[in-house]
Amino acid sequence: MMLSSENPARQAMIRGFFQRCPHCGKGDLFRAYLKQVDHCASCGEAFAHIRADDGPAWLTVMVTGHVVVAVMMSVESFLILPLWASIAAFCTLAGAMVLGLLQRAKGIFIGLIWQMKAAEAVSARPALSPAD
């Protein structure tokens, strides 16, 4: 796979998409479906402090919703399915897409957060006082 080193954010996101360490591209990024490793087994880079929060779910739902609705409207424009078949087919498609995309979306967000050092910036920010 050819990766450009000219854009490090893009490279980190691509490596995350393929569930690889954004730093070296060799070690696994996940130890379970949505659990990232604490440290890369290949280069030792730390990932335990990175929190992707709702970003991966947002991206997954956005992509899945657009694809499933487009496919559903296309199919239903020339083929009238029974309601049960329509629900079964499109819910299965949506579920499969969510399961297929969620880990990759989390990899993209971890790669981007790691590359931008955003987790370190959040932890270095002074705590808000109650008056804020």
Ligand SMILES: [Zn+2]
């Ligand atoms: Zn690594």
